[in-house]
Amino acid sequence: MTTVTTAATSEPALAAGSSLPRLDWRVRFGALSLIWGFSFLLIKVGTEGYAPFQVTLGRLVFGTAVLAAAMTVKRQRLPGGARTWGHLAVAAFLLNALPFALFAYAEQTIPSTLAGICNATSPLWGMVLSLVALSEDRPTRVRLAGLGLGFIGVLTVLGAWEGFHGLDFSGTARALLASLSYPIGWIYVRRTLAGTGDSHLAMTGAQLLLATVQLAVVTPLFTSVPAHFALVPLLAIAALGALGTGLAVLLQYGLVAEVGPTTAQMVTYFIPVIAAAAGVAVLGESLRWSTPVGALIVIAGAALTQMRSKGSASPRP
Numbered sequence: 001m002t003t004v005t006t007a008a009t010s011e012p013a014l015a016a017g018s019s020l021p022r023l024d025w026r027v028r029f030g031a032l033s034l035i036w037g038f039s040f041l042l043i044k045v046g047t048e049g050y051a052p053f054q055v056t057l058g059r060l061v062f063g064t065a066v067l068a069a070a071m072t073v074k075r076q077r078l079p080g081g082a083r084t085w086g087h088l089a090v091a092a093f094l095l096n097a098l099p100f101a102l103f104a105y106a107e108q109t110i111p112s113t114l115a116g117i118c119n120a121t122s123p124l125w126g127m128v129l130s131l132v133a134l135s136e137d138r139p140t141r142v143r144l145a146g147l148g149l150g151f152i153g154v155l156t157v158l159g160a161w162e163g164f165h166g167l168d169f170s171g172t173a174r175a176l177l178a179s180l181s182y183p184i185g186w187i188y189v190r191r192t193l194a195g196t197g198d199s200h201l202a203m204t205g206a207q208l209l210l211a212t213v214q215l216a217v218v219t220p221l222f223t224s225v226p227a228h229f230a231l232v233p234l235l236a237i238a239a240l241g242a243l244g245t246g247l248a249v250l251l252q253y254g255l256v257a258e259v260g261p262t263t264a265q266m267v268t269y270f271i272p273v274i275a276a277a278a279g280v281a282v283l284g285e286s287l288r289w290s291t292p293v294g295a296l297i298v299i300a301g302a303a304l305t306q307m308r309s310k311g312s313a314s315p316r317p
Helices: 025-047 053-072 083-104 112-119 123-134 141-158 169-192 200-221 231-259 261-269 270-283 290-305
Strands: none
Touching: 025 053, 025 083, 025 112, 025 231, 025 261, 025 270, 053 083, 053 200, 053 231, 083 112, 083 169, 083 200, 112 169, 112 270, 112 290, 123 141, 123 169, 123 290, 141 290, 200 231, 231 261, 261 270, 261 290, 270 290
16 A cells, blocks of 8 residues: 555555665565555554544655655755646645545544455556546456456455445445545556656655645644554554655665566555454454455456556566
């Protein structure tokens, strides 16, 4: 879950451009999977002490600080131009402020395991939207089959044959809307911000800064200052921002640069598995048999929707 305009979750990476010290890419891939997988647990812990908007604002503050530090080290400046900043403000809302807040609100009433699985539906929503918004992105039979399989997996997770018994509809709807917001944002970025000439690190840093400003305006209107500052939830928010939003973006950049976007975006399929394992092991959340089975079906369907013909595969640098 993050700001990368590949399949995950969660965060917008427009391409490669920055990297961490050269650990083997498999190590960084595993670290990124763990960071994003544990993000749903950290959201859950954060909401136990703070309001959802406060969790989201804190996450963005810490994430922006990490990218600001990276930009300082690399001596990069924020992009210029009112038009670019206007488009970045929309991208910040769709890819950061809105989905982050929706997941925080969702996890007040649904388990972190379910939130992580809902996040895995982003590629499914992305394919549906691309059929309408991206005329060059034509479906194949395999991708359409993956779309159908993925939504069967969603119905399995939700227990459709039982009449959705025991399901919190509002929380689940928020998590699914958060997952839908990502591909909407990706399409918007692809249409408006491609080829700006600014570095991807600078663009993402500006985007997170704008999302932070948006939440800084909204949060005081809907929340009050906490009577006391709970330490463990505060540490969870700091980790969520610094690791799940800041460091994760830098890791994703390095992976895209080294192994290409197709391989890098495969991290998406590990996130719900790790989120479910973390929720059960750390938070003691329970799982019905339909949850892991449905999650595997969702992941398989999402993987199929990302398949391209050999002629359209993303080139590796």
